[in-house]
Amino acid sequence: MSQKVGDRLKAVRSMYGLSQRELARRAGVTNSTISTIEQNRVSPSIDSLAKVLAGIPMTLIDFFTIDLDTGEEIFFNKEDLVELADGTMSMRLVGATRKDRNLRVLHETYPAGGDTGDKLIVQKGEEAGVIVRGKLEVTVGERVKILGPGDAYYFNAEIPHRFRNVGDGECEVVSAATPPSY
Template structure:
């Protein structure tokens, strides 16, 4: 089975509202090379493709997981959420793949004492959530708050942030971020 790299590249580039010229500037790959790839007149090496995808940004795995003819799906049962992180913090994503999506929705469960780490997270976009149960300490740009059931947060994700479960019971949060970045 051959993979239509050109059509996929055009799709992810246009989804980010980037012209071929803008993507070339971001990645250091020539505009003509991007044009040839999108026209399926050139097959890039994995290294060159990764460099181009870093400018979008999208990982190689997600890029090759694209199923252009996949039927639309609107509903997901609790057992159909995709686990994308397991351990002291469980991240269960709505939908199998976020290709072509602008929003990522997660059902997060933090074990007592679970923490996203001492180094704050930072990335492009926005994120928000509602605490369903338990208590979650949220630190954003140096400001710290403990949130309980029904409390919420919403901030620009480029601000340093981290999360920690407070207390003896697990904390459950339903969150969303745009663009998908987890």
């Protein structure tokens, strides 16, 4: 187990972007304490390990249960995004292959006049987005507003809503929703 503790501590410390010296300072221990644990030269007591982890901060349970390498993709090239298009808009889904996604992130493109359709959308959760380029008319319930580059929206997605490009050129939006509906 000491082999795993040292390796795990080094991986967690690196994941949080901490040097051995910074972790030691935060935890109130010597640099050599961190170094000897990570080199697996000592097997720390539960109390000692808890003191070191307080410098991250992280509980013992989190330390032993955190999945340091899920094997899932983290970075996606433009070509990796799954495109959902219907001619009136294009939505490219980030992380489509991730198991148990709790968030939907889309890179949306609306041609001039493009929209989500006449039928208002209703789904559980929340939705937010930022207009990157162009003009987007956002309807949420009875409220309607035209948003431009840098403008954003955030609303309860259970309120009927829709999106429409009211500009002459293409409109680009980056949006997120939770829970993911697709």
